[in-house]
Structure formats: structure tokens, C-alpha cells
Amino acid sequence: MRGVLLSGGTGSRLRPITHTGPKQLVPVANKPVIEYAIEDLKAAGVTEIGVVLGHKGREEIQELLGDGSKYGVDITYIVQGNPLGLAHAVGCAREFVDDSDFVVYLGDNMLRHGVSDLIESFQSDEYGAGIALQEVSNPEAFGVADVDDQGTVKRLVEKPDDPPSNLALIGMYVFSPAVFDVIEDLEPSWRGELEITDAIQSLLENGYEIDSHVVTGWWKDTGKPEDILEANRLVLEDAERSLRGTVEDGAEIRGKVQLAKSATIESGAVVRGPVSIADDVTIEDGSYVGPYTSIGENTRIAGPHIENTVIVGESEVTTNGRIIDSLIGRAAQVESAEGMLPEGRRMVVGENSQLHL
Amino acid sequence: MRIITHSCPECGTVVAANELEDNRVMKCPREGCQEVLRFDDLTEEEQEFFLDNRDQYQI
Numbered sequence: 425m426r427g428v429l430l431s432g433g434t435g436s437r438l439r440p441i442t443h444t445g446p447k448q449l450v451p452v453a454n455k456p457v458i459e460y461a462i463e464d465l466k467a468a469g470v471t472e473i474g475v476v477l478g479h480k481g482r483e484e485i486q487e488l489l490g491d492g493s494k495y496g497v498d499i500t501y502i503v504q505g506n507p508l509g510l511a512h513a514v515g516c517a518r519e520f521v522d523d524s525d526f527v528v529y530l531g532d533n534m535l536r537h538g539v540s541d542l543i544e545s546f547q548s549d550e551y552g553a554g555i556a557l558q559e560v561s562n563p564e565a566f567g568v569a570d571v572d573d574q575g576t577v578k579r580l581v582e583k584p585d586d587p588p589s590n591l592a593l594i595g596m597y598v599f600s601p602a603v604f605d606v607i608e609d610l611e612p613s614w615r616g617e618l619e620i621t622d623a624i625q626s627l628l629e630n631g632y633e634i635d636s637h638v639v640t641g642w643w644k645d646t647g648k649p650e651d652i653l654e655a656n657r658l659v660l661e662d663a664e665r666s667l668r669g670t671v672e673d674g675a676e677i678r679g680k681v682q683l684a685k686s687a688t689i690e691s692g693a694v695v696r697g698p699v700s701i702a703d704d705v706t707i708e709d710g711s712y713v714g715p716y717t718s719i720g721e722n723t724r725i726a727g728p729h730i731e732n733t734v735i736v737g738e739s740e741v742t743t744n745g746r747i748i749d750s751l752i753g754r755a756a757q758v759e760s761a762e763g764m765l766p767e768g769r770r771m772v773v774g775e776n777s778q779l780h781l
Numbered sequence: 782m783r784i785i786t787h788s789c790p791e792c793g794t795v796v797a798a799n800e801l802e803d804n805r806v807m808k809c810p811r812e813g814c815q816e817v818l819r820f821d822d823l824t825e826e827e828q829e830f831f832l833d834n835r836d837q838y839q840i
């Protein structure tokens with residue numbers, strides 16, 4: 425079984441964070457989203473991975489993942505170029521998968537329990553494809569599968585008014601090589617893309633059985649800022665306490681705190697987990713870092729109250745205000761306006777930023 | 782839709798035809814690979830097919 429990791433897309437819903445890099449590299453609990461996918465594939469025994477690149481972030485993604493050896497996998501890059509749809513991205517991987525079954529993983533998606541069960545449930549002799557499903561409360565907003573008692577898919581419907589089930593497709597698939605011939609016969613959809621659901625539908629119409637696997641743990645598409653915060657919360661929830669850095673006398677630490685080796689929590693600072701603090705971070709006197717916060721490398725926190733927030737890294741936060749539910753991009757400076765006249769907030773805000781003041 | 786790709790003979794990186802056609806001559810997109818890839822590396826039949834159906838490979 426090989427793996428195809430789709431890592432294209434523009435990341436437009438994550439601007440301004442994605443003005444400077446691809447969405448797959450946004451950190452969740454101080455680890456780029458795409459690394460979770462590589463680790464899930466590895467855990468499922470998939471060590472030959474084709475990483476499909478679009479236009480954006482090619483160099484950055486290669487720089488992070490390299491040849492895959494640091495993760496114990498072997499990576500081949502596949503340059504899709506124009507974003508002609510997920511089925512086109514899969515089609516570009518034909519030479520790479522070389523007639524074997526393969527699993528398709530969306531590089532900006534996260535699954536609590538990985539893809540092992542999906543792969544196990546799929547058996548190529550029987551099925552043309554396997555799809556991951558999750559129960560949702562609003563199936564009319566998703567692609568929905570109608571399945572029988574054995575989990576065999578009867579049909580797929582896109583955003584149905586009258587959903588046949590509450591089982592939504594979540595963007596993880598296993599395919600037999602039969603899918604390539606089907607993709608070759610596909611026509612672009614109304615939005616000019618080759619759609620993966622059309623490919624699966626067409627496998628069904630060509631007489632292939634489609635397996636399904638209902639995912640029980642959480643699944644997160646990290647396309648929007650609030651999704652990053654939610655994914656960060658979910659990952660930190662499962663984290664273990666590990667204090668490898670320096671905790672000064674007089675610092676107060678409670679709960680699951682992950683403190684990297686060269687990070688420091690100074691006397692007078694309060695940290696309440698679950699929290700992840702990366703290398704070269706200093707939490708100074710008078711600061712409060714509360715639950716579900718991740719602070720990226722080389723950051724100085726001096727005075728604020730922070731909760732449920734992701735700080736990407738290389739920042740200074742020296743205001744003594746309260747910062748909650750925030751996503752703060754690389755090298756952002758958040759300083760105090762106290763004592764400055766005339767009174768008021770002073771901002772240099774990037775394109776597509778969102779502020780609630 | 783027929784999907785035409787070419788693999789770098791040096792490092793195995795796969796490049797879609799639309800990318801090759803955009804550039805005609807390009808350095809392999811794999812960081813550190815010095816191989817030069819050309820649209821002409823595709824077979825004549827592939828080149829012809831791509832150019833005849835060029836529109837569907839644009840977005």
C-alpha cells in the first residue's frame with residue numbers, strides 16, 4: 425500500500441497566515457499539520473509516500489519533509505501545478521503508485537485515530553475503493569454516503585436536500601488502481617475541477633464495490649483559523665505533561681504542560697495546561713498562559729493573559745491585556761499602548777486580517 | 782480527462798504536463814536536483830494530445 429498526500433491549495437481561508445506559506449505548515453500544538461499526516465501514514469505501515477504539490481509552498485514543504493528519512497518514510501514529490509481538482513491530483517500519482525493500492529490523505533486534515541482502520545477495512549480483491557465517513561448533524565452540507573449493513577456504499581450524493589444517512593465523506597480514501605481508468609474518463613465539474621466524488625461514483629457505476637469505514641474519533645479540516653484553534657485544542661487534550669525546559673522557583677505550573685528543552689518559565693509566571701511551549705520561548709513574570717495555548721519557537725511572553733491561542737513563533741507579546749481565541753502569525757509583535765497619547769489602539773495589520781477589538 | 786506526467790530521470794519527481802508546458806524548459810522542481818526537464822521530454826503523441834486539448838488543463 426502506498427500513500428498519496430495531497431498538499432496543494434491556496435489556503436485562502438487562512439489568510440493572512442498563509443500569505444507567507446502553505447496551509448499545510450501551520451502549526452498545531454507546535455507541529456506543522458502535514459507532519460501529523462506523515463506520522464499517521466507511517467503508523468498505518470505506509471512508508472512510500474507521494475506528496476502532491478500545487479503552486480503554493482513547494483519549496484517550504486520540500487524543505488520541511490525532505491526525502492522523508494527523518495520520519496522513516498520515503499517521499500516522492502509529484503508536481504500537479506494547476507489546481508485541476510483532487511481527482512486530477514490523484515491522477516498525477518499514477519506512475520508513482522505503479523499498480524498498487526493506495527491511500528489518499530488530505531494534507532490539511534487531521535484524524536485522531538489515523539488511517540489504519542480505513543486501510544484494514546479495505547481489501548483490494550473485493551473493492552474498487554474505500555471511503556472514510558463520519559456521522560454529522562448537518563449532512564445536507566456534505567457529500568453523503570448511502571451504505572448497507574455491511575458498510576458497502578450504495579450511492580453518493582452531494583449536499584442532498586433529503587440526506588439518505590448522516591454519514592459524511594471526510595476526505596480520506598483508499599483506491600485500487602482501477603480508479604485511474606475512471607479518472608481518465610471523467611469530465612471537469614461545473615467549477616472546472618476533476619472531482620474525487622465523481623471518480624468514486626463512476627467506480628460504483630462500473631460495477632466496483634466501495635467499502636466504507638465510519639471514523640469515531642475526531643476529524644478536523646484545518647482550513648480556517650477557528651479550525652486551527654479547535655485542532656490545537658483536540659491535540660493538546662491528548663498530550664502528556666513533559667517539562668524538559670527550565671521552571672524557575674516561584675513559577676506556577678498546573679496540568680498538562682509541554683515545555684521544550686530550551687524554554688523557560690520565569691518566577692511569577694503562571695501556566696495552566698494543556699499548553700505547549702516550544703524551544704527558546706520565555707514566559708516572564710506577570711504572564712498567564714492558560715489552557716489550549718501553543719506558543720511557537722523563539723517567542724517572548726511578558727505580561728499578557730493568554731488562553732486558547734496559537735502563536736506561530738518568533739513573536740513578542742508584551743501587552744498586559746487579555747488575548748483569547750487568537751491565531752498570531754510568525755514574527756507578529758503585540759505590544760502595550762499604555763501610557764501612549766492620544767489614547768487608542770495602534771495597529772499595522774496585514775491584508776485579510778481579522779480583529780475583534 | 783487524460784493526465785499526462787513525466788518523471789525526472791535523476792530523482793523520480795513527477796511533473797504534470799501542464800507544468801512542463803508552462804515552462805517549456807525548467808529545472809527539476811525537486812530541491813537540490815539539477816536535472817533540466819523539457820516539454821519535449823514527453824512523447825510526440827503526448828505533446829500533440831496535450832496541445833490539442835490545452836484548454837482543459839488550464840483553470
Ligand SMILES: [Zn+2]
Pocket residue numbers: 789790791792793794809810811814815816
Ligand atoms: Zn529531479
